[in-house]
Amino acid sequence: MSTVAEVLSIIEHETIPVVGSRSYGERSITVKHAGLLAKLTTLPPNAFTWGHQSIKWSQYCGLVQLGDITLEILPKIHGNESEPGACRESLVRMLKQAGLLKIHKPGGADINLQTHTLLDIFIYDFCEQLNQQLVQGVIRRYIVREENIGVLKGKLLAQQQLRHNLAHKERLYCQYDELSEDILLNQAIKYTLRLLLPRAQSPRLKNELTQLIYTFDGVADTLVEVSDLERISLSRNEKRFEPILRLCIIFMQALNPGTGAGGNRMFSLLFDMNQLFERWVAAMLKPVARENGWRLRQQGPKRFMAYREDIDKDVFQMKPDICFIDDDGIPQLIVDAKWKLLELSEAKLGVSQADLYQMQAYANRYNCPSLCLMYPRQDNCLGEYRLTLQGEISSNLTVKSVQVARLQSRSWA
Incomplete structure (x- = not known):
């Protein structure tokens, strides 16, 4: 059973010491963690700088997991510099207002922005959006199947019939169309849910992810690559799942299921505060433009x-x-x-x-x-x-x- 990584909340531009060993909760990372950080290929090239036995983060905020520790890099918000929970809330609100998160307050099922980790909040948002679409049903498509069966279904494949059934006259080798939910889109969603399950810290969120996985019980457990998702073309009736597909890509790129040396899990999910601030300002100014x-x-x-x-x-x-x-x-x-x-x-x-x-x-x-x-x-x-x-x-x-x-x-x- 996987152990939950320790979460260390730090503020952008903060310098963190690199030490030989550390105690739980200490504001530092070890030489081992620094080695994992150096190997993390999903980081932006200027996300941090090396100092003398230290690292200093730039304007990128979000999450970086280095084995048994998750760094939660939060924006430096005036008046809240010493309150990680308030900085986390401001970041989530900026992401929401900039259109990068769709999370909303459902009746009686709030998640506390002050105490939950960023990753739990991002996962919660994914679950919320997915549940909203599943109310209208899982996407199904007609897929072509070939099967050796006892009744005629679709059309008979003559060559395959001669090859497989000369000694079995009771069998018919048929090709037919079947409406199925076992399609690439649903395989990607299920794969993403399984990717998120061991990383969620909230018990309630783990239960929510488990229930969603059961919803896709008729979908095969398949390893899905980001390159696979580029082949998906959504029809007009399927466009409602487009934001879900984008989130699958983000999580799959960030939460790389690969591991570092010694089986240490590594991933990053970061936002450039320059770009986020620009989008947030634009969202705040839209009413001014209308007026x-x-x-x-x-x-x-x-x-x-x-x-x-x-x-x-x-x-x-x-x-x-x-x-x-x-x-x-x-x-x-x-x-x-x-x-x-x-x-x-x-x-x-x-x-x-x-x-x-x-x-x-x-x-x-x-x-x-x-x-x-x-x-x-x-x-x-x-x-x-x-x-x-x-x-x-x-x-x-x-x-x-x-x-x-x-x-x-x-x-x-």
């Missing part, structure tokens, strides 16, 4: 900064993080989201020169009157600072910090 009668566009509209005449080609493509566009297709406000801290003691507020050049380029190329740089809230930050970009086109730039943590409400919404 002003604008459309919100992410990663666009795309334009080029220059034209290279000798090859007749536009070069240096630009695509703003977030752009508010009016009914005539004209950009009215461009927003760039930055997951980093300001330096409020500086006249420049810690805004990098490269970021300012980028915003000036947006102002000129898109002829946009209003620009905004958004950062997460921090100590002594008034929330909003205004700059005027000087030049041929004078644009207003707002440097704004937004509160990520919810200090009072603990609900899902």
Whole structure:
């Protein structure tokens, strides 16, 4: 029976010592764990940096399992730096509002964000979405079967009949179509459920996974690869399972069933906070766009900064993080989201020169009157600072910090 890994919660950019041996709960990892970390191929290349007998995490948050210990890397949220549970809740809420988690509060069956591990929360979300779709039924498809049976079913295969049944006139070698749930999509779901079962820590969640596996009792237990799932084409009636399929791919990529040296399980499931913050800001700004009668566009509209005449080609493509566009297709406000801290003691507020050049380029190329740089809230930050970009086109730039943590409400919404 598999043992549950110890969960060590750390904050992004925190430095963790690498020691020869450690006690349970100690904020460190051993040399053995560091060796496993070095071999973990699913990590982003810049997820952490090596120091002198230490490692320092970058802006990636999520989960990394190294044998008997699971590192839970949480975002550094202003006001909650010493509260892992609150940081975990903020991360889950950002993922939900950014559309990366669909989890909701079901009546009387809440899961505590403050105490449950991130992986349990991700698994809970997967179970929730799967249960919602199973209410409408398991997907079934017609598959072609060939069988040597006692009655005619479908069509008789003459060659196979002569080969197999010359001495058995009572048998008929038939080919027929059968409506079956034993298809690749369901095999992938069942495989993912079995992959998650030993990794869930909550007894209630383990029971939920077990019940879901029983639901797919008529589906074969088959080893499924991510490359297999790329062959799946969902019909119009099957599109409702598309988010489930995406989650299967994420879990299969992250929770690699392979093991490291000595049978040590390793996996990673990380989110780039730069990308997550951008998606979260976009989600938060959608009501603002609607109120002003604008459309919100992410990663666009795309334009080029220059034209290279000798090859007749536009070069240096630009695509703003977030752009508010009016009914005539004209950009009215461009927003760039930055997951980093300001330096409020500086006249420049810690805004990098490269970021300012980028915003000036947006102002000129898109002829946009209003620009905004958004950062997460921090100590002594008034929330909003205004700059005027000087030049041929004078644009207003707002440097704004937004509160990520919810200090009072603990609900899902």
